[in-house]
Amino acid sequence: MDTALNRRKFMGKAALAGVGLSLAPQAISFASSRPKNGKRVGIIGLDTSHSLAFTKAFNAADAAADLGGYKVVAAYPHGSRDIASSVNRIPGYTEEIQPLGVEIVDSIAALLDKVDVVLLETNDGRLHLEQALEVFKAGKTVFIDKPISASLVDAIAIFAAAKKYDVPVFSSSSLRYMENAIAVRNGKVGKVMGADAFSPATLEPTHPDLFWYGIHGVETLYTLMGTGCETVQRTFTPGADVVVGTWDGGRIGTFRGTRSGKSGYGGRAFGEEGIMDMGSYGGYRPLLVEIAKFFDSGIAPVSAEETIEIFAFMQAADESKKINGQAVSLQAVLDKGRREAAQISI
Template identity: 90%
Template sequence: MGKVAVAGLGLGLVPQAFSIGKPLVRRNKKVGIIGLDTSHSLAFTKAFNASDAAADLGGYKVVAAYPHGSQDIPSSVERIPGYTEEIQTLGVEIVDSIASLLDKVDVVLLETNDGRLHLEQALEVFKSGKTVFIDKPISASLVDAIVIFAAAKKYKVPVFSSSSLRYMENAVAVRNGEIGKVLGAEAFSPAKLEPTHPDLFWYGIHGVETLYTLMGTGCETVQRTYTEGADLVVGTWEEGRIGTFRGTRVGKSGYGGRAFGEEGIMDMGSYGGYRPLLVEIAKFFDSGKAPVSEEETIEIFAFMQAADESKKINGQAVSLQAVLDKARREAAEIKI
């Protein structure tokens, strides 16, 4: 197998709107889960497998799960035995390999908490031709994120990745034009660190994804500073629009933000849970059309990578395009 050419990014100013319409008619599809080292696996299964699941989730049932999974992140590894036992009470069969899982299911939720494993695991799914949702983070590096999308194209498999924070009610309203063109935005979330992942990839991604839901693509430079127990990352978008992310590591912190538009200002309000994301996953499984573009997901990871680069040079501005260009060159050398 030869080298993969990775397509360029189009950094558009106008965010991609979320579709609104009647739920598609569900076919009775079997869902498989890879990774029982995250609470998402149980929460998603309980929603899809509920006897009274609403019409916008109905027809999808988790039937099999492969437990592994993080291998050296204690907070994740320690969850696997308990989650494996609990998910079986929901009618889910435990299998001993991804290959066995793929023989039993129609679509896949790749839930492994460790983003370092996602490329390897996703490739096995892609080669089977099965549609897959990859939970955050899509990978533990910008390079792997680019390669994952390149591999999905090669094997002609629909894929998307998202934090559930993207689907907060007011974030969707802003994305769909409720306050007109967004001139700037701020977002915040916890930003717990995990040594095996770049700083913001592990948990800060929730707030960064909120910021991108409000601002859309088109960030040009990133600066990162640390102050009073929190990271502050400032992105400058086209036309001088400013978006900021505050990732807290000291004290209590929630999730949220605020958008400043030509026609008003809107707070994000409280986090509404996983259900809106699961509705989008169900639509995605039906249609094969990702609700979040490849370009936006890759730029989110470029933003976080640029923030790491800025940290190394004491908060100086880093060009997002330079970070992307370097990652694309490295991605093109990876065989898939």
């Protein structure tokens, strides 16, 4: 409980710092006018600090132009049902978000009648497929916060449903948008021959080990390495999980997930033209800019294929754990996930 509490305090502070907001309650003013149609944002899930942080950024009276003029106008609070650390946040966040100009509604259907685009923020990835289907059927573009689901199978089904209903969707951790990670992705050190990434990987019994929080560091690793991982091996060392992926051409990417919420986030890329450390985490703002661009264009900045492979990597890590760290084929995990996802009615 102490670890979870410290993590929530840290992320809450990081959220406010990342969007450039003061902690002083009188320091922020919010636009009172309603946004024009096309710019109205709805939030599903008030069980995460992201919901408040994102709303404070979008709804600030002096919101930056690169946030696209989008304003959060309505929210459906639920939200996790049985994860105590999330459920217990809902009443407080519901109270805090209303003065920001947000109407609270009693169903996703009611929300969808009032908004143009959606932030699916529910902290519990097990609910995302069910909730996303309502959004897809209404034809609303949606960003799904991490984790996109609590299983590889559901992740595949979500993207299949988005394709079926022809609705733009993407999902990402904000760690993808660390300044140096983007520089590496854009070729700063040439072709990446290997990379290391790390993040907290605290556990939640309802989610596979890395899906709950380790996804932050895994997303960092994939930002650096790209797709193409072939095999995954996982070992446990005191206080941490270490996952080693072998990519095409024998390139090696590693993820270290620490059990302490105090470890921070980061990594290092080894390229043909240099080595680059990731530096410090820069907060949520770069992700929000990408979300605004996505709402404008309907073009996802992260492909479905990459997000699905991230979840296959984490699933393969779990499989490797079960067989004492032996290598697991990522393609075999993907093939099995696709077969099972095909059985889900969407």
